Amino acid sequence: MNGIAVSTAINGDDIEFLCRPEETLLTVLRDRLGLMGAKEGCGTGDCGACSVRVDGRLVCSCLVLGAEVQGQVVETIEGMASGDSLHPLQEKFLEHAALQCGICTPGFLMAAKDLLERNPDPSEEEIRFGLAGNLCRCTGYDKIVRAVQDAAQVMRGDAA
């Protein structure tokens, strides 16, 4: 294929790929690089299922072109656990049953991680605002909010 050559770092690995100019980062991640964690819910920035970080900013990968990540640092859900040990957010999502079908979960986890790294002790309202770009059609959000609160406590090092 002749396409745009892009070099980037994804979850700490240097990666090079070719993509067509109109191809989104989400398509590149899923269809070219086999990173299937980010999901396509809407494709228009509304649901957050495709959330990843680019140069330290949470973004919808469905609204970023693959070509735009040239020289940038990309973080996806695949980089969240270290080896076999899950991130506290992942553990707490399981413990609180904060997922049913799971389509929204990678996006919620990325958004929650970004939120807690910027604000380690958010109020419930701050959590709900912080996650307003992520939609879940199954859980009713409450369990997600509880899981994030609980994970925040663990990440702060308070007694869980």
Place this chain on the structure above:
Amino acid sequence: MHYSRPNSVAEAVNLLGGNTGNAFILAGGSDLLVRMKGGFVEPSLIVDIKAIAELRQIRATDKGFWIGAAVTCAELGESEMLRAAWPGVVEAANLIGSKQVQGRCTIAGNLCNASPAADSVPALVAAGARVHIVGPNGSRVTAVEDVPLSPGKTSLAPGEMVAAIELDERPAHASDAYIRFIPRTEMDIAVASAGINLTLDADGTIKTARVALGAVAPTVLRVDEAAEALVGTKLETAALERLAETCSAAARPIDDKRGTIAYRKSVVGVLAKRTAELAYKRARANS
């Protein structure tokens, strides 16, 4: 479609000028990519401006503040300097979309997309912000309200682009505010909105005012009669009532699923009052 990522404004302008087809600037892409995917636009060339260092900067100038066209709204919200001087502009920019959208979107993109409901635009008009435009014939500076012409249309000539938006420095006893009404508290499009900027005397009398309304006409509305109703007052009840009346009278909204004409005209008056009260309180606190 071609994708290009120039490193300078001159290169970007050359690319735009050299393109005979349908060239689009790409800032955050939160409007452009949605429109491309929906098949509403088919660019032949995309000029991504995010690798142009000077467009990524917020800086203090001798006149005020220079906000490069590729600065994201998240970055605006993190600027202590801007938050202190122009809280209304920053709160408007920070209402756009979700955290994810904030990480990409720009106020220049919000302006150039020319939606009647664009959140940062009434706040920028109230602030008297200036737009730096560059193009094949050099550069020019214009008022924000002169950029949108009708829904989706701007006054930018072919080959022109916005390089930056400039705000004045902030004198004492002055401040601004922006409030929109949406049916939920996040992630929705304004039914009506108001941006107001006030300068007071030391005793609290309003010296100058600028009032702008969003989502109640094909473009942002600057309402000078509403501003006049405030000047010389200390925002007493009579002045607030006059503000609401002039705003409701100036509004020329449409009926749609978000609200009827009558509802929007009424709500925009109420919003203007609340916005004026917030701007006034901030101005009093800024001594």
